[in-house]
Amino acid sequence: MTDTQWPIFEVFHQQARGEPHVHVGSIHAPDAEMAIILAKEQYCRRQACVNIWVVPASAITATLYTDDDIFERATDKSYRESWGYKTPKHVAMPHGDSPAQVAESDSEVKHM
Amino acid sequence: MVIAVDNEKTASMSDVDPRLSAFEARINRGEKIEPADWMPDDYRQQLIRLIHVHANSEICGALPEGKWIPHAPTFKRKLALVAKVQDEVGHGQLLYRAAETLGPSREQMIEDLISGKSKFSNVFHYPAESWADVAIIAWLIDAAAIINQTMMAEGSYGPYARALKRICYEEAFHMKHGYEMCVVLAGGTRVQRDMLQDALNRWWTPIMMFHGPSDKESKHTTQLVKWKVKLKTNDEQRQQFLRQFVPKMLDLRLKIPDKSLRYDSATETWRYDDPDWNEFKKVVNNGGPVSHERVEARRLAHVDGLWVREALTAHANRQPIPMPERN
Numbered sequence: 205m206t207d208t209q210w211p212i213f214e215v216f217h218q219q220a221r222g223e224p225h226v227h228v229g230s231i232h233a234p235d236a237e238m239a240i241i242l243a244k245e246q247y248c249r250r251q252a253c254v255n256i257w258v259v260p261a262s263a264i265t266a267t268l269y270t271d272d273d274i275f276e277r278a279t280d281k282s283y284r285e286s287w288g289y290k291t292p293k294h295v296a297m298p299h300g301d302s303p304a305q306v307a308e309s310d311s312e313v314k315h316m
Numbered sequence: 317m318v319i320a321v322d323n324e325k326t327a328s329m330s331d332v333d334p335r336l337s338a339f340e341a342r343i344n345r346g347e348k349i350e351p352a353d354w355m356p357d358d359y360r361q362q363l364i365r366l367i368h369v370h371a372n373s374e375i376c377g378a379l380p381e382g383k384w385i386p387h388a389p390t391f392k393r394k395l396a397l398v399a400k401v402q403d404e405v406g407h408g409q410l411l412y413r414a415a416e417t418l419g420p421s422r423e424q425m426i427e428d429l430i431s432g433k434s435k436f437s438n439v440f441h442y443p444a445e446s447w448a449d450v451a452i453i454a455w456l457i458d459a460a461a462i463i464n465q466t467m468m469a470e471g472s473y474g475p476y477a478r479a480l481k482r483i484c485y486e487e488a489f490h491m492k493h494g495y496e497m498c499v500v501l502a503g504g505t506r507v508q509r510d511m512l513q514d515a516l517n518r519w520w521t522p523i524m525m526f527h528g529p530s531d532k533e534s535k536h537t538t539q540l541v542k543w544k545v546k547l548k549t550n551d552e553q554r555q556q557f558l559r560q561f562v563p564k565m566l567d568l569r570l571k572i573p574d575k576s577l578r579y580d581s582a583t584e585t586w587r588y589d590d591p592d593w594n595e596f597k598k599v600v601n602n603g604g605p606v607s608h609e610r611v612e613a614r615r616l617a618h619v620d621g622l623w624v625r626e627a628l629t630a631h632a633n634r635q636p637i638p639m640p641e642r643n
């Protein structure tokens with residue numbers, strides 16, 4: 205019998221406008237147009253779906269789990285996070301300047 | 317759904333790979349194994365066999381129900397049955413995709429089903445004789461399948477577990493609808509009640525066989541449990557089914573056709589007549605009442621659909637589209 209084993213497309217669906225597309229699985233299809241039709245039948249029978257992406261599986265390059273040390277965080281990355289910075293609610297200014305003046309000088313610093 | 321088949325080999329421990337202990341440690345930590353990861357060949361082969369049989373069963377399971385679509389008693393029932401049959405075929409496709417990540421192609425797996433090289437669940441080797449059979453299948457066989465599938469969804473192989481999460485969500489609708497059908501028949505006329513009881517009489521033994529041979533007979537379970545391919549033994553799954561569904565069947569005033577069925581409160585288990593496992597083996601080796609009809613239906617669908625697949629391929633390659641032969 206003729207082999208009609210088609211290429212694989214990975215399927216991503218979007219449940220509402222503005223939401224990210226999420227990977228839901230994959231299907232076989234002869235081309236992208238047909239992949240959309242089959243993906244809709246397979247993955248959008250019930251739950252809300254406003255958009256589908258299909259991507260040839262061959263177009264995906266992935267990292268290897270065996271190389272997962274590339275994701276190791278060797279150093280403290282707290283300097284990249286908002287929670288890495290602590291400020292008191294009220295700041296006592298050393299020279300008694302009014303808050304307005306401080307804000308002004310602060311913005312000057314920023315623009316330098 | 318999955319049947320336990322008795323012919324697999326057990327792992328040979330003579331050639332222990334050093335990667336094995338790392339693999340088993342990952343499984344013990346609850347990590348999922350992904351297609352590109354190293355895995356023992358035995359793990360791969362067992363999973364291919366299980367997922368392949370499961371996929372075949374979804375496809376063959378759609379056949380007895382599909383036959384009843386034109387005869388559904390109401391429009392609402394027809395809509396639900398069409399949706400269920402479409403879901404089951406979709407489950408088959410999801411599972412063939414999961415099995416493909418381990419090696420075999422979908423085309424090959426379908427060929428193996430048609431040639432009788434691969435098996436499907438025992439319950440689909442029997443005919444659905446009346447509308448009440450459709451109700452019993454949807455309620456109790458889907459219930460038994462849910463017990464199996466929610467367990468397998470916690471298994472160690474990522475692609476299979478993910479496919480099963482989707483599948484279980486849909487099975488819940490199948491079972492609920494099946495239960496509703498049974499409740500309606502059980503509360504109906506004498507003819508309807510008899511119809512339901514007759515259906516249960518026919519299906520009881522196949523359902524009791526559904527989770528596979530008793531633990532005494534299946535030697536390989538320990539290995540599968542260790543690798544979290546299976547999380548419960550066949551008998552544990554059967555007990556869970558009885559615990560959940562015997563009371564519900566009795567509520568519907570159904571008589572369960574097993575004289576030795578009783579609850580043993582000391583061991584907190586149901587006692588039952590152990591099914592004839594030779595009969596089970598005969599049935600899953602395509603020796604059941606409609607085994608050949610099922611395989612033939614699958615073969616015809618594959619052959620009759622060939623021109624569609626060829627036309628779609630031609631369209632994708634921008635070739636002239638071949639037309640089906642007229643005869």
Ligand SMILES: [Fe+2]
Nearest residue numbers: 374403404407
């Ligand atoms: Fe299913």
Ligand SMILES: [Fe+2]
Nearest residue numbers: 404458487490
């Ligand atoms: Fe189902």
